[in-house]
Amino acid sequence: MAGIGMTLAIVSTVIGSFYGNDWNINLILILVAVGIGTWLGKKMSDRAEMTEMPQLVSLFNALGGGCALLLGIIESQQVQNADDRIAQIVLLAGMIIGAASFTGSIVAYYKLSGKKIDVNGTLIVVLSRLTLTTVIVLPTLVTLQVFQISLPAEAIILGAIGLSYGVFFVIPIGGADMPVVISLLNSLTGVATALAGILYVNVLMIAGGILVGAAGILLTLMMCKAMNRSLWNVLSGKFKSGKQLGNSTAVELDIRSITMGEFTTQMAFANKVGIIPGYGLAVAQAQHICSQLDKTLESKGVEVHYIIHPVAGRMPGHMNVLLAEADVPYEKLREMDEVNHEMNTYDLLIVIGANDVVNPAAEKDENSPIYGMPIIKAYNAKQVVVIKRGMSKGYAGVENSLFGEANCRMVFADAKAALNEANIELKRIA
Numbered sequence: 001m002a003g004i005g006m007t008l009a010i011v012s013t014v015i016g017s018f019y020g021n022d023w024n025i026n027l028i029l030i031l032v033a034v035g036i037g038t039w040l041g042k043k044m045s046d047r048a049e050m051t052e053m054p055q056l057v058s059l060f061n062a063l064g065g066g067c068a069l070l071l072g073i074i075e076s077q078q079v080q081n082a083d084d085r086i087a088q089i090v091l092l093a094g095m096i097i098g099a100a101s102f103t104g105s106i107v108a109y110y111k112l113s114g115k116k117i118d119v120n121g122t123l124i125v126v127l128s129r130l131t132l133t134t135v136i137v138l139p140t141l142v143t144l145q146v147f148q149i150s151l152p153a154e155a156i157i158l159g160a161i162g163l164s165y166g167v168f169f170v171i172p173i174g175g176a177d178m179p180v181v182i183s184l185l186n187s188l189t190g191v192a193t194a195l196a197g198i199l200y201v202n203v204l205m206i207a208g209g210i211l212v213g214a215a216g217i218l219l220t221l222m223m224c225k226a227m228n229r230s231l232w233n234v235l236s237g238k239f240k241s242g243k244q245l246g247n248s249t250a251v252e253l254d255i256r257s258i259t260m261g262e263f264t265t266q267m268a269f270a271n272k273v274g275i276i277p278g279y280g281l282a283v284a285q286a287q288h289i290c291s292q293l294d295k296t297l298e299s300k301g302v303e304v305h306y307i308i309h310p311v312a313g314r315m316p317g318h319m320n321v322l323l324a325e326a327d328v329p330y331e332k333l334r335e336m337d338e339v340n341h342e343m344n345t346y347d348l349l350i351v352i353g354a355n356d357v358v359n360p361a362a363e364k365d366e367n368s369p370i371y372g373m374p375i376i377k378a379y380n381a382k383q384v385v386v387i388k389r390g391m392s393k394g395y396a397g398v399e400n401s402l403f404g405e406a407n408c409r410m411v412f413a414d415a416k417a418a419l420n421e422a423n424i425e426l427k428r429i430a
């Protein structure tokens with residue numbers, strides 16, 4: 001639907017701008033650009049694995065911000081001639097926001113791809129605060145016309161500051177806090193587009209931009225709430241980075257695994273089972289077999305819920321999308337806050353490829369980079385079985401003490417293979 005909408009928007013904008021005018025060389029340039037863009041977009045999307053979606057979305061978001069920046073630079077000459085100060089301020093605001101969103105989203109792309117950016121944490125946080133101050137103070141001075149420089153010069157200076165802020169703002173973001181930043185960057189691109197729409201008096205751009213900007217900022221606020229952070233902390237880089245990991249308390253975990261037979265027996269004797277999906281479910285593409293296992297359990301009279309953490313996976317709503325793909329009915333999904341107080345009513349919790357979202361370090365270890373993040377309190381359930389391939393840490397890179405709790409057992413396997421085997425065994429049990 002988005003694709004159809006974009007096609008309509010592009011076609012009508014092109015027709016609209018040439019209507020009544022001569023069809024000149026610009027039309028050919030536009031068609032060539034649209035052709036190249038379509039070909040590149042299709043190639044990138046075809047190549048991307050399902051699990052690479054979050055970084056691809058970030059990259060596309062960067063392109064939106066980059067467009068706003070380029071539009072600003074190109075239009076600065078004309079807007080200067082128009083001598084309309086309000087239009088000039090709108091142009092500069094759109095540029096600075098677009099620039100920050102462009103570089104910020106590229107850094108987010110790298111971080112989501114699992115690439116490490118090795119930098120001095122303290123230095124980057126200082127630079128982030130410094131550029132944030134500049135991002136606030138300088139445009140104000142420019143707006144008040146304190147400097148007597150031309151608009152294109154102002155545009156270049158503010159664009160460069162926006163670019164730097166995007167980099168310094170996203171680099172220090174710790175693992176568990178990336179979701180907030182991703183939705184904020186998304187929202188910034190929307191705002192930059194809306195500002196460009198005001199400049200061009202283009203209702204479609206204004207409406208689209210405001211829609212993305214408003215939805216993005218609402219999502220950001222919800223993510224902030226889910227992560228127990230304030231929006232100001234996000235903007236000023238007051239996040240704990242992975243660098244502080246070293247201070248975290250190291251614990252010896254008593255890890256106990258169970259056989260598939262024991263696991264299926266536990267399932268068969270349970271009255272109420274909770275499934276906690278995480279990023280590993282997406283990696284294994286185990287959503288369909290998970291839904292089949294759920295149906296087998298239900299056919300044996302077991303009540304099954306899916307317990308969803310707002311930042312599970314690698315993009316907002318990742319688990320909801322995966323489960324919807326496997327036709328899991330919406331009524332079966334429970335939000336973390338809805339069930340956290342009644343965890344002890346679950347006879348068995350099955351944690352599938354989730355790690356950070358059930359990590360008690362978020363509640364207990366003040367030095368942990370995820371400290372303060374609300375988690376699914378899986379440790380309160382009667383029994384917990386965790387399905388993961390080995391003892392790798394989650395995205396935030398933190399040891400998970402849940403795996404060593406007395407009520408927790410591990411099934412070390414790929415989620416899809418394990419769930420498939422469990423489903424076959426469970427069907428055999430009368």
Ligand code: NAP
Pocket residue numbers: 054112175176177178179182277278279280281283284310311312313314315316317318352353354355356357358387388389390391392393394395396413414415416
């Ligand atoms: P997680 O903490 O990243 O842990 C995922 C676990 O899945 C890993 O420990 C891995 O362990 C396991 N795994 C990977 N492949 C698997 C497979 N084929 N089969 C079974 N297990 C597999 O995931 P999470 O608990 O969902 O937490 C999400 C994290 O990502 C949070 O820190 C969140 O802040 C961050 N994040 C979220 C978003 C968002 O918008 N949702 C965006 C950016 C970052 P093994 O390798 O040992 O199997």
